[in-house]
Amino acid sequence: MTFTLDAVLAARRFEVSLSLEPGETVAVLGPNGAGKSTLLSVIAGLVRPDSGRAEVDGRVLFELGAGMHTWTAPHRRGTALLAQDPLLFPHLSVLENVAFGPRSAGVPRKEARDRARHWLAEVDAGELAGRRPGELSGGQAQRVAAARALAVDPDVLLLDEPLSALDIHAAPLLRRLLKRVLAGRRAVIVTHDVLDAYMLADRVIVLEEGRITEDGPTRDVLRRPRSRFAAGLAGLNLVPGTVTAGGLRSGDGLDFAGQHDDPLAPGQAGVAAFPPSAVSVFLDEAHGSPRNSFRVTVTDLEPHGDQIRVRAGELSADVTPAASADLGLAPGLEVYFVVKAAAVSIYPA
Amino acid sequence: MSPVRKASALLLAAALPLALAGCGGASGGGAAGGGTTVSVFAAASLKAPFTQLAEQFEADNPGTTVTLSFAGSSDLATQISQGAPADVFASADTKNMAKLGDAGLVEGSPRAFATNVLTIVVPPANPASIGSFADLANPGVKTVICAAQVPCGAAAKTLEQGTGTTLQPVSEESSVTDVLGKVVSGEADAGLVYVTDAKAAGDKVREIRFPEAAEAVNTYPIAAVRTSKNKDAAAAFIAAVTGSEGQQVLRGAGFGTP
Amino acid sequence: MGRPRGNAYSGIPRWVVAVAAVGALLVLLPLAAMVARVNWPQFIPLVTSESSLTALGLSLRTATASTALCVLFGVPLALVLARGDFPGQRLLRAFVLLPLVLPPVVGGLALLYAFGRQGLLGRSLEIAGLQIAFSTTAVVLAQTFVALPFLVVSLEGALRSAGSRYEAVAATLGARPTTVLRRVTLPLVLPGLASGAVLSFARCLGEFGATLTFAGSLQGVTRTLPLEIYLQREADADAAVALSLLLVVVAVVVVGLSYRGPAPAGTGSRPARSAGGQGTA
Numbered sequence: 094m095t096f097t098l099d100a101v102l103a104a105r106r107f108e109v110s111l112s113l114e115p116g117e118t119v120a121v122l123g124p125n126g127a128g129k130s131t132l133l134s135v136i137a138g139l140v141r142p143d144s145g146r147a148e149v150d151g152r153v154l155f156e157l158g159a160g161m162h163t164w165t166a167p168h169r170r171g172t173a174l175l176a177q178d179p180l181l182f183p184h185l186s187v188l189e190n191v192a193f194g195p196r197s198a199g200v201p202r203k204e205a206r207d208r209a210r211h212w213l214a215e216v217d218a219g220e221l222a223g224r225r226p227g228e229l230s231g232g233q234a235q236r237v238a239a240a241r242a243l244a245v246d247p248d249v250l251l252l253d254e255p256l257s258a259l260d261i262h263a264a265p266l267l268r269r270l271l272k273r274v275l276a277g278r279r280a281v282i283v284t285h286d287v288l289d290a291y292m293l294a295d296r297v298i299v300l301e302e303g304r305i306t307e308d309g310p311t312r313d314v315l316r317r318p319r320s321r322f323a324a325g326l327a328g329l330n331l332v333p334g335t336v337t338a339g340g341l342r343s344g345d346g347l348d349f350a351g352q353h354d355d356p357l358a359p360g361q362a363g364v365a366a367f368p369p370s371a372v373s374v375f376l377d378e379a380h381g382s383p384r385n386s387f388r389v390t391v392t393d394l395e396p397h398g399d400q401i402r403v404r405a406g407e408l409s410a411d412v413t414p415a416a417s418a419d420l421g422l423a424p425g426l427e428v429y430f431v432v433k434a435a436a437v438s439i440y441p442a
Numbered sequence: 443m444s445p446v447r448k449a450s451a452l453l454l455a456a457a458l459p460l461a462l463a464g465c466g467g468a469s470g471g472g473a474a475g476g477g478t479t480v481s482v483f484a485a486a487s488l489k490a491p492f493t494q495l496a497e498q499f500e501a502d503n504p505g506t507t508v509t510l511s512f513a514g515s516s517d518l519a520t521q522i523s524q525g526a527p528a529d530v531f532a533s534a535d536t537k538n539m540a541k542l543g544d545a546g547l548v549e550g551s552p553r554a555f556a557t558n559v560l561t562i563v564v565p566p567a568n569p570a571s572i573g574s575f576a577d578l579a580n581p582g583v584k585t586v587i588c589a590a591q592v593p594c595g596a597a598a599k600t601l602e603q604g605t606g607t608t609l610q611p612v613s614e615e616s617s618v619t620d621v622l623g624k625v626v627s628g629e630a631d632a633g634l635v636y637v638t639d640a641k642a643a644g645d646k647v648r649e650i651r652f653p654e655a656a657e658a659v660n661t662y663p664i665a666a667v668r669t670s671k672n673k674d675a676a677a678a679f680i681a682a683v684t685g686s687e688g689q690q691v692l693r694g695a696g697f698g699t700p
Numbered sequence: 701m702g703r704p705r706g707n708a709y710s711g712i713p714r715w716v717v718a719v720a721a722v723g724a725l726l727v728l729l730p731l732a733a734m735v736a737r738v739n740w741p742q743f744i745p746l747v748t749s750e751s752s753l754t755a756l757g758l759s760l761r762t763a764t765a766s767t768a769l770c771v772l773f774g775v776p777l778a779l780v781l782a783r784g785d786f787p788g789q790r791l792l793r794a795f796v797l798l799p800l801v802l803p804p805v806v807g808g809l810a811l812l813y814a815f816g817r818q819g820l821l822g823r824s825l826e827i828a829g830l831q832i833a834f835s836t837t838a839v840v841l842a843q844t845f846v847a848l849p850f851l852v853v854s855l856e857g858a859l860r861s862a863g864s865r866y867e868a869v870a871a872t873l874g875a876r877p878t879t880v881l882r883r884v885t886l887p888l889v890l891p892g893l894a895s896g897a898v899l900s901f902a903r904c905l906g907e908f909g910a911t912l913t914f915a916g917s918l919q920g921v922t923r924t925l926p927l928e929i930y931l932q933r934e935a936d937a938d939a940a941v942a943l944s945l946l947l948v949v950v951a952v953v954v955v956g957l958s959y960r961g962p963a964p965a966g967t968g969s970r971p972a973r974s975a976g977g978q979g980t981a
Binding site: 137138139166167168169170171172173174176178180182183184185193194197198241242245251 | 865866868869870871872873874875876877879880883884887888890
């Protein structure tokens, strides 16, 4: 039982084929205007493609084209949408917002409210039930919106940059929450943050100019990017490993000191993330304060904007062309990558 | 009250000087272009004959221009008492003339120059088969008359009392024009209007004359306005209206002789 | 002119305030002049005379009925105009708004040719036993005709500024279009709907020309307050002025109490956010 989609929308130069297994979460990455939101709108039934077909678990969502006019209205699709803006109905209480979906499906009022309370508890928002949307912070509102979308038990959950409107304190909390509720759920999440893809999705597709340019397991796409866009995204250093008291130990035995954004217990699986721009390159091992110093072998040099990206296995660093020349960087050279602990974020994997 | 009026007057003077200047200019009348202008305020029912008379008057008195203003008599009386620049007032009833006379705005005594009586008008097909005044009271007949507050309605009331007929009108309009309009459009089965209106409407309506009409004769008075700056020309125009030529034109329009 | 309230920068040039004052005077001065003309000792007997009270009662009843009709037909019209996308939409809007610019007499004539005894529909209606000519129904029709655009304009504006994003979300949550309309769209634009209904009611109260042309004038049946004023003016100027003041007071009370004006752009339909509130998707 799968979800399949083939859709062509000529006016937006959109032509996408996609399928999802039950329980699979796909992250959609891509530059602005690539058609990411169009993809979600087509699945949700808010935009009508010129031709194509979509089916979820044997139910046809649409079948359009020569002589075919099957069209399932948005409210019969079972595709709840969680957008960047929570869009909580301002005239309804938080509880009524979450109960809206079940109520619309004909669930009796009391049962719908019970279901709403259950999902509010799931997103740690049980105490907000009586509030009005206007009284919530951005992070609270988005958690309630997530509960509202989940309360309809959608066949496909659609998430359109759900974290991008949140401040840096609220985002990690919601990301963790989404990781929990998306486990085992079929979902499509549009994002511009590679960390979202890494943490929330089983699979990544890259959409450029209305077409899928990459499609594969998240780690594969981010490690071996074929499209320029994915390559740009993949620049973020992501090191999986085991959480330690002061940071993370990688599978290769390297110790990363870093910031724990979330409460983490030593021994659990985690990931250390830091941008190449935070990495400095030295010919000799530095003595002193920075604790993250790794001896690596340069595998590749490539221009990256007005910088030179120095790749060493799975890690990369950005240096200025002048610095690159001073150091005499070339593939095969042994150097030290040094990154301050403050620039390394440790997440649960 | 009076502070309010004083304040309004002040504000009016301050805010709308141009508008006031415009009014003042018009009331000067007279000397524009070297000729004389006579401003005649006449009841709406006089439109056709007075337009003809004014042309004749201008032809007989080179250099004199007649400006005509037609409206309901009570409207005209109100306008004149508010200072509108009229030289001659021709009313469709004595009541509104008396109103102006009481206010001291009439020069000399008004002269009756025409009479008018009511008549029945029906749509050309006469759907309700009206043949007499009493038929207007038949059940199911949609009769439209003037409201008692206006002269044509007062005349209708007089006829009702005189004939012992009680009308159940479906509408009591504020003007004869509205009564006529309802009959012309076929909304009403019958209406009570002046014979002059019936004549002016031509074949758009059929007129049913009835003898009782003579019991309510409306007299039209005419007079010069006291504030007129062209009293000679005003007197000349009144003479033309009351003279034989004027009477002939009025009779042609269906008016009676007082 | 009052002392400025609040500390926020308003940015209105002084000359704009001056011109606004003249504009306000243009409206207030004639009203003040009318108030000055009221025969106060006779005011109460004049406005409580049988014919006055009958006319006032008829005006209030017909305006209420007409406003109900405006809501009944105006809400779907506004929805179709604001949310629909079909050929002839602009033309439809132009025609629906036409009564705003038509002289009322023209509206009355048009109604006459449609619903009058000799009119397009009138004959069929008469056969069906419905007589509109010279009835209170005709008054309600005339008022609805002239007042409908006020409701449609207000509501369409409210619908457009509310946007359709809440409706889209509601649909993806499984709500049928009727449920979306009832539980999301209408509650969101309720202030706009209320304003539109109040404006329509006020317009109905003042309706004169179309009624006079189309419905006639008979005490207790078709003679609404404006028609009563028009008639009284012929006979008794004091009564006309007193009734005019009564009409003004009723209109000011109705509009003043319930009309809140258009909502400031971007508020009312969106939840306030305490942190990180930013642009639309």
